[in-house]
Amino acid sequence: MSDAEPTPLLISDVQERVARELDRLAPVIDELGRRFSEAGHTIALVGGPVRDAMLGRLHNDLDFTTSARPDVTERLLRGLTDAIWDMGRDFGTIGARIGGWQVEITTFRSEAYDPDSRKPEVNFGDTLEGDLGRRDFTVNAMALTIPDRGFEDPFGGLVDLAAGVLRTPGTPEQSFSDDPLRMMRAARFAAQLGFTPAPEVVAAMTEMAARIEIISAERVRDELVKLICAPYPRRGLRLLVDTGLAEYVLPELPALALERDEHHRHKDVYEHTLTVLEQAIDLEKARGGPDAEPDFISRFAALMHDVGKPRTRKFLDDGTVTFHHHDMVGAKITRKRMRALRFSNDQIDAVSKLVELHLRFHGYDSGEWTDSAVRRYVRDAGDQLERLHILTRADCTTRNKRKADRLRRTYDSLEERIARLSEQEELDAMRPDLDGAQIMQILQIAPGPVVGKAYKFLLELRMDHGPQSPEAAEAALRAWWAEQQAGS
Structure with missing residues (x-):
């Protein structure tokens, strides 16, 4: 079945995969790391690319976090790329294309939702560990500093990755309060990775499910699409239903459990x-x-x-x-x-x-x-x-x-x-055997509703009897038109 168990993870395999991936990324991470380091800033590969490197999944879209502010990041990228975009500047993010890689570099940050707001408040942070502590799950709170390729894992993400467990760096209540969309992301990662949320994560999702209502429909939709297109969608959908989140984002699904x-x-x-x-x-x-x-x-x-x-x-x-x-x-x-x-x-x-x-x-x-x-x-x-x-x-x-x-x-x-x-x-x-122009010419009529009716008649004829010769179609059309005129 599609929802088969994911393959268990071995630490030795993780180390080998990460080493291979870092070698593959050397053309971008070595020079990028050198520039930021010489400018006195920390920069690290972080989040999904680190997690997926350990799982053997390759990325050409790379996320970095840095102590540098956006203006400094943009300056340090000059000469390394001729394609820089700053649509995410307000969130501390500068994007660029370096060779075959698309990179996004974001200043250390923390963000939280006001209880009644759909937009997060963004504050810049000062440390890598502080930035990692604000991330959604421990498996996404690991980093590889560059250019030294040091591994940072302050919250035990590697152990959770090996065990196939989703935990939050801090309390799940605080994490989901900071960003309620993380509850949807828990379901999405369960579907993508086949991981099992920790009991305290499930409990918090259940208790706080209604808070998803402050998130915009577009962001909820995007997470739902990723979940459904993941390898293990049944896991994610079950989590949505069991925690009550589905009542707010897709209520038609839990309603089905009541029927035979x-x-x-x-x-x-x-x-x-x-x-x-x-x-x-x-x-x-x-x-x-x-x-x-x-x-x-x-x-x-x-x-x-x-x-x-x-x-x-x-x-x-x-x-x-x-x-x-x-x-x-x-x-x-x-x-x-x-x-x-x-x-x-x-x-x-x-x-x-x-x-x-x-x-x-x-x-x-x-x-x-x-x-x-x-x-x-x-x-x-x-x-x-x-x-x-x-x-x-x-x-x-x-x-x-x-x-x-x-x-x-x-x-x-x-x-x-x-x-x-x-x-x-x-x-x-499939179309009628005569088009609109031919219909008007044969019946000597101007454009109007009658042409549409004649077109529909010929399409039904085509459906019922298959393709007609031009002569047969014209004869049928003239007979139909004679009936229409006689009945008017």
Whole structure:
């Protein structure tokens, strides 16, 4: 399954990986370190690049922390790069490109949120240890000073990294009070690294979950996207639900735990949904190759596909439960949630379409669909067809092997029919056999609503009967037009 256990970490492996990574980074860290050191300033590689070097994950985006103020940092970078940007100057950050690396150098700092503010207050610090102590988790509070390549780990991050544990440098209550988004980051790192949050971290997240409301929707959205695109999303999502954070950022997910699925009575809809997500990830890799980039649209559609069930649940007299039209209701709920999280219109449209169409295949049964129905399936899916294939297949979580095999074979048959018709009829570019200009010329009419109606008629003709010759399409159009005029 996609949520397999991460590989245990050995200290000897860590040391070897770090040495190799520092050698790889030598072209940038040696000269950068020399410049800051000669100017009397401390500079250190810090955060994710240090952590990931220990995990064997390579970075070309490098984060540094320094005692130098932004103006000094900018001056020391001159001559080393011709590309400097200072959009983060107010937060103490100067960015630059050095060779093939993009670097961000931030003055030692501390930041905290006012209880009622969405924007952090930034204060510059004076020591490396003080800067590390203000970071989110101990595994991100390690540093490698340059140019001497000294290892700084005042809070035991290496031990926690080896144990796969997420702890905060200080108390989690203080950490999450300073920046409530760190609670989302805990879930994201659980999903990315497969780590387990320490009990006190979970307790603080549970107690302080409501504080996430002061964080902007955009920042919450960005963390959620990273979580869902991570290798172990089930871990992160479970943490959000178990601590109550999901009630504030994605309330549709914990609501599913209250429902029973009429097709999968051995598990609730929440568990079914997490399994569908994992199976979608497996299919994403199987169809796109092992190096395929994580597809947020496909994964989020899997996560949201059944969110309409709580609102459509009905108990029948015989004890069964139905969720009629939960696909349509779920698409509306999905659209509303994604708008609240400030997703783009294109993302909202794509995910909502997949949620709306995820049950369409079940009308196919054993292949009784006409070619017309197959064409409509392709047209309605549009550019989301491949993702719809993944979602529909992933939605089968039955433990009945015979039933699962039958569903798989049936969908194989549908994909084969789509491929065959696509080859014959260019379904991906499905349009009427006459365009708007031809319609106006044949009917001798000016641009207006009637052209659109005629276009729609010809598209339906194309759906029902496949491609038409120009002569046949024109004859059908003239017959339709005669009916329209006779009825007016």
